[in-house]
Amino acid sequence: MNVIAEETIAPNKGWMGNVDKGQVLRITGRSVIDFNAFKRDDIKEYFDTARTRIYNLNMYPTAGHRLFSKQNNPMMRLLADGFAGTGLHDLQSGHGCADAMLEVLAPLNMTFEDLPDPMGLFRNLDIAQDGRIRPRPKGPPEPVAIDLEAEIDLVCALVNCPAAETSAAGAPCTVTILNP
Amino acid sequence: MKILSDETAPRNTGWAAEMEAGQILRLTARTIIDFVAFDRHDYAEAFDQAPTKERSNCIYFRRGDTLLSRSGAPLITMIEDGFEGLGTHDLQFGMCGRDRHRRAAEEGRLDEYLHGHDMELPDHGCAENLTWALEPYGIPYENIPSPVNLFQNMDIDQETGCMARTQIRPDAPVDLDLLAERDLLVAFSACPDKASKTKGLEVRARIYQP
Numbered sequence: 407m408n409v410i411a412e413e414t415i416a417p418n419k420g421w422m423g424n425v426d427k428g429q430v431l432r433i434t435g436r437s438v439i440d441f442n443a444f445k446r447d448d449i450k451e452y453f454d455t456a457r458t459r460i461y462n463l464n465m466y467p468t469a470g471h472r473l474f475s476k477q478n479n480p481m482m483r484l485l486a487d488g489f490a491g492t493g494l495h496d497l498q499s500g501h502g503c504a505d506a507m508l509e510v511l512a513p514l515n516m517t518f519e520d521l522p523d524p525m526g527l528f529r530n531l532d533i534a535q536d537g538r539i540r541p542r543p544k545g546p547p548e549p550v551a552i553d554l555e556a557e558i559d560l561v562c563a564l565v566n567c568p569a570a571e572t573s574a575a576g577a578p579c580t581v582t583i584l585n586p
Numbered sequence: 587m588k589i590l591s592d593e594t595a596p597r598n599t600g601w602a603a604e605m606e607a608g609q610i611l612r613l614t615a616r617t618i619i620d621f622v623a624f625d626r627h628d629y630a631e632a633f634d635q636a637p638t639k640e641r642s643n644c645i646y647f648r649r650g651d652t653l654l655s656r657s658g659a660p661l662i663t664m665i666e667d668g669f670e671g672l673g674t675h676d677l678q679f680g681m682c683g684r685d686r687h688r689r690a691a692e693e694g695r696l697d698e699y700l701h702g703h704d705m706e707l708p709d710h711g712c713a714e715n716l717t718w719a720l721e722p723y724g725i726p727y728e729n730i731p732s733p734v735n736l737f738q739n740m741d742i743d744q745e746t747g748c749m750a751r752t753q754i755r756p757d758a759p760v761d762l763d764l765l766a767e768r769d770l771l772v773a774f775s776a777c778p779d780k781a782s783k784t785k786g787l788e789v790r791a792r793i794y795q796p
Binding site (some may be wrong): 452533 | 635656657679689732744
């Protein structure tokens with residue numbers, strides 16, 4: 407794969423960019439990253455956590471799963487999950503750094519009311535059999551990569567949102583766009 | 587308590603009503619109910635699964651829990667749960683509907699999704715029911731939040747996160763009492779519930795003034 411673009415995102419900073427159909431978005435990091443995606447031609451079509459859980463019949467997104475839109479269309483395929491075996495990504499929580507995400511999405515005139523719930527990479531919640539949710543901060547010891555392939559032309563956005571209790575509070579993350 | 591209204595939504599239909607703070611909605615059923623709520627004076631304050639789970643620290647909606655809006659505003663609290671001890675109310679799923687049924691059938695995954703192979707799929711589902719019920723209020727589909735799925739008891743593997751539907755429903759209709767924390771627009775769909783033996787039943791909705 408060829409690198410088209412690469413950027414390092416500091417803690418509490420965000421990124422927004424175009425990912426074309428067929429391109430791979432590689433997010434490499436260790437601390438919590440909140441992620442959203444929108445159909446480029448119509449941002450009213452957004453990555454939706456519930457539709458995604460239903461399609462995958464799973465609470466946690468990992469390799470082999472797809473991200474689905476509110477309108478029930480596939481948006482991204484999770485090709486590789488470097489966190490698998492170490493911890494779990496999250497589809498339960500809201501935004502940890504909503505202000506930072508709204509700043510990143512300002513060109514789309516995004517409002518808080520319209521901001522969809524994110525996928526929380528590396529959040530690693532502990533969900534017990536009785537349904538109770540507990541934080542379980544434990545990022546990977548070294549940065550690992552999550553590869554997402556765009557199934558349609560997208561605008562993607564993320565915020566590097568480290569929580570004080572994670573083991574990797576303050577770690578930068580890298581966003582790379584690759585052509586296969 | 588004084589009864590203000592008493593309506594029954596037939597199987598695979600939607601229902602919507604306005605409530606005042608302090609009033610109680612009693613849902614009586616033994617089938618899946620996809621339920622949503624909005625601040626009556628600001629539909630942008632719509633129920634959101636994520637803040638609700640973050641406040642309760644639980645993936646299930648239980649007696650004593652409050653459904654919150656996206657900004658964390660309390661909308662409606664479950665004060666009585668006739669399903670308690672029998673099963674759990676779900677906050678993972680969204681609405682069933684035409685698109686979802688069609689995709690599951692196309693991919694040959696109907697069994698995984700609905701416990702059936704060659705079943706006759708309903709021509710519409712909760713997505714359509716809620717859209718139609720909320721149309722008079724000017725709320726389009728993309729602004730309808732993923733609901734709380736009452737009586738949708740799921741089998742969830744804690745380790746892998748895998749989810750499977752179950753057949754667990756009450757043997758006879760039970761009451762769920764929901765207390766409005768503010769003036770609300772509430773709506774639900776009586777799910778066609780193809781995964782269950784009953785294949786969907788009616789839902790009785792009563793509003794009380796305590």
